[in-house]
Amino acid sequence: MDNYLQHFLYPSSLFVSKDPYLVKTILGSCVAVCLWDKRLKIGGINHFMLPHWNGNDLASPKYGNIAIDKLVEKMLYNGSRIEDLQAKIFGGGELLSANTGRNSTTMIGERNIRVARMMLEEKNIQVVASSTGGKKGRKILFFTNTGEVRHKFLDKQTT
Amino acid sequence: MSNLSDKQLLKELRDLITQRRSFENELKELSRDYQDVTKKLRESEALKSHFISNISNEIVNPFTSILGLSKSILSVEKQDWKKVVSMVALIHSEAFNLDFQLRNIFVAAKIEAGEIQPNIAKVNIRSLIQTVLDSFQIVARKMGIEIILQFNIEYGFGKNFYFKTDSEKLKLIVSNLINNALKYSYKDSKIIINVWVDDDVLNLSVQDYGTGISEKNQKIIFERFKRLDSGINSINRGHGLGLSITKALLDVLGGNIEIDSKKGEGSTFTISLPEAKNIVEGFSGEGNDMFFDEGDEIF
Numbered sequence: 252m253d254n255y256l257q258h259f260l261y262p263s264s265l266f267v268s269k270d271p272y273l274v275k276t277i278l279g280s281c282v283a284v285c286l287w288d289k290r291l292k293i294g295g296i297n298h299f300m301l302p303h304w305n306g307n308d309l310a311s312p313k314y315g316n317i318a319i320d321k322l323v324e325k326m327l328y329n330g331s332r333i334e335d336l337q338a339k340i341f342g343g344g345e346l347l348s349a350n351t352g353r354n355s356t357t358m359i360g361e362r363n364i365r366v367a368r369m370m371l372e373e374k375n376i377q378v379v380a381s382s383t384g385g386k387k388g389r390k391i392l393f394f395t396n397t398g399e400v401r402h403k404f405l406d407k408q409t410t
Numbered sequence: 411m412s413n414l415s416d417k418q419l420l421k422e423l424r425d426l427i428t429q430r431r432s433f434e435n436e437l438k439e440l441s442r443d444y445q446d447v448t449k450k451l452r453e454s455e456a457l458k459s460h461f462i463s464n465i466s467n468e469i470v471n472p473f474t475s476i477l478g479l480s481k482s483i484l485s486v487e488k489q490d491w492k493k494v495v496s497m498v499a500l501i502h503s504e505a506f507n508l509d510f511q512l513r514n515i516f517v518a519a520k521i522e523a524g525e526i527q528p529n530i531a532k533v534n535i536r537s538l539i540q541t542v543l544d545s546f547q548i549v550a551r552k553m554g555i556e557i558i559l560q561f562n563i564e565y566g567f568g569k570n571f572y573f574k575t576d577s578e579k580l581k582l583i584v585s586n587l588i589n590n591a592l593k594y595s596y597k598d599s600k601i602i603i604n605v606w607v608d609d610d611v612l613n614l615s616v617q618d619y620g621t622g623i624s625e626k627n628q629k630i631i632f633e634r635f636k637r638l639d640s641g642i643n644s645i646n647r648g649h650g651l652g653l654s655i656t657k658a659l660l661d662v663l664g665g666n667i668e669i670d671s672k673k674g675e676g677s678t679f680t681i682s683l684p685e686a687k688n689i690v691e692g693f694s695g696e697g698n699d700m701f702f703d704e705g706d707e708i709f
Contacts, residue, residue, distance in 0.1 A: 263661065265524035297524065303443065306450030309651075309658050312524035316447060321524060339709055380709040392706075400709040 263313035267295030271396035278342030280360040287398030294395035315366035595620035
């Protein structure tokens with residue numbers, strides 16, 4: 252445990268490494284997609300806040316469609332092949348009580364999850380595990396060399 | 411089960427139809443979303459190439475002046491100090507401009523690559539703002555614009571106010587706001603910078619008496635600043651990234667920006683920035699918190 256390099260993943264950023272890293276992040280309605288290459292034993296993770304890029308701001312990985320493309324791109328750049336990639340999806344809770352209504356414009360968590368699943372399916376990347384939705388925040392620890400994810404619900408509300 | 415009444419059958423049929431209709435609607439909505447996204451992506455490609463041609467102007471122009479000026483300094487009569495000094499001043503302002511633009515471009519690239527993260531430290535706010543102001547002083551003096559700093563923070567001995575945030579990012583945010591204010595100001599006017607604190611939130615406003623922004627454009631400058639640049643104010647120099655970078659940086663720091671402007675009367679941009687906490691919900695910022703709880707699930 253102690254010999255892992257550690258990285259705290261901030262929202263709207265992504266992280267890919269060939270070296271074994273322990274990546275931690277906190278998720279509310281944000282979604283994180285962990286990709287792991289079973290052949291090369293390397294991994295990467297993103298953390299996006301909103302489903303679709305609105306075409307106006309900088310095209311940053313704050314948006315799911317950008318973040319997932321960029322993450323896959325980076326994995327491929329590091330020598331991965333699509334068929335070796337496995338995905339795990341976390342987050343997308345609805346933390347604000349106002350967001351529990353049926354109004355589709357506010358269900359950010361739900362829409363974040365949907366973007367992740369749709370894009371991964373489109374890219375033929377297998378989703379091997381996930382913990383999404385619900386009303387709680389999550390903290391996750393991702394080991395880039397084993398693909399293992401440790402996951403815990405948070406009682407306190409996060410954003 | 412076999413003897414369902416007609417009524418029940420009808421009801422079931424109706425349910426199925428409504429269900430199908432809702433699926434269809436959803437499908438329609440999704441395909442519309444999809445079309446929107448592809449359209450946006452295509453636009454963004456066009457923007458990118460436009461952006462590069464813009465940028466190349468931004469970089470080539472200062473370089474041409476720097477090269478030309480330094481060459482003429484080399485050939486000028488060495489006794490003519492006044493001429494030399496004025497040319498060196500020009501070189502400095504061009505180089506400053508270049509440095510500023512490049513910094514913005516690199517930060518934008520970093521944001522887009524997802525490699526940006528806050529680098530929190532205690533920052534002396536007054537000296538940070540003063541440094542930024544000093545760097546713009548030459549340009550401001552040339553335009554006859556007075557920059558007034560109203561520092562309304564009483565703290566400790568009233569001298570140094572420290573605030574936990576990312577100094578480099580805050581510097582760039584303030585620089586962008588001041589740069590904009592200067593760019594859209596008329597000659598011989600003033601710019602007022604106001605700094606104050608509400609609880610743990612640092613506020614900073616930059617007010618100019620320049621051209622102002624119409625209400626319609628106020629929405630655009632935040633949303634599609636890149637595009638404003640190509641049409642209306644292409645007389646003004648700039649890559650059109652300033653505000654979108656400012657906004658993205660504020661996002662990273664958890665801050666906000668607001669605009670208050672009237673066409674012809676000038677504009678005020680106000681940012682609010684919460685103090686960064688060392689503790690991110692459940693983690694302390696340090697590395698020694700990596701032990702697992704019993705409650706961890708493994709995926």
